[in-house]
Amino acid sequence: MHVLVIYGTVEGHTRKIARNVSSTVQSLGHQTTVFDAGDLGDVDLDIADAVIVCAPVHIGAYPTAIAHWLKAKAARLSTLPGAFVSVSLAAASPFPEEHAEIQKITEALFERTGWRPRMVHQAGGALRYPQCDFLKRLLMKHIAYKEGGPTDVTKDHEFTNWNALAAFVEGFIGDCAQTAGAAAKEKSPA
Template identity: 40%
Template sequence: MNILIGFVSIEGQTRKIAEKIAEHVEKAGHRAVFFNVTSMAEYALERPEAVILCAPIHAGRYPAPFVDFVRRERDFLKSVPSAFVSVSLFIRSEFEEEREEARHFPDTLMAETGWTPGRVLNAAGALRYTEYDFFKRWMAKRLAAREGAPTDASQNFEFTDWAELERFVADFLAGVRA
């Protein structure tokens, strides 16, 4: 089966997540069509039979080119089994109301685009302090302090649960085959 793995990534963690998904998809014997939705290229020569999209939350929203892509491709996305991985920091917050907010980020995307993925995973992203410029580092530290994440900007921190991601992909593939 051809499976489209579409992603957008500002700082690289969602790309890493999409790459892992592609690895799992290929290991399960399918063909992963890896696609950065901001590349403006056509995403496949052959029509994908299932789709997994991944996008990060930055300043409370998904990147605009990703939302535009989903809106533009809505009819196709509705026509195949689909899954969505929402990447954020709030989902690993110490505070329940922030985790709850993160669980609702995908609802906003669905309301804005009309696409309802068959499965949704809310995955924790990363803080790559050493790669940010001054302003981003300042924003990220504020965000981290607010939700109990580490604020030592001399290091990077990865919160993604790779085992959970692998299970999510396996469940999705099992559902597609069923």
């Protein structure tokens, strides 16, 4: 299988997640191509057997580049098995209401774009305080406080559960392989 891994990022952590997703897919014996949402114009979806989209939540929404691209390609994407990895601080929050909130944000993306993936994973993101300017650091600290996260701005904090992410990707690829196998069986003469 050839799996497209498409991601959007603002601070860089979702790039790390997309690359990790790609490595997991490759370790299962499949080919991958990784695209940044900024260069999405010329992605040839005809090369893909499946798509995994990774996008972070920033101030209650996913990057517009990803949302626009999903909307433009929703019809074609709907013919491919798809998975979505949402990246946020809320996913790692100890507060259930934060998890419910992030589910709503994810659902709003699917409603708005018309793309509905087969599987969804909510991954914890990262707080890269030291690399941010004063105002952004203040905003992040406020969000972290609200989500029950760390507010020590002197260092980075990472909340991604890499084992859970790998298990999700393995589950998705296993499901794709099963569907492809069943389709091939249906086509082949008895």
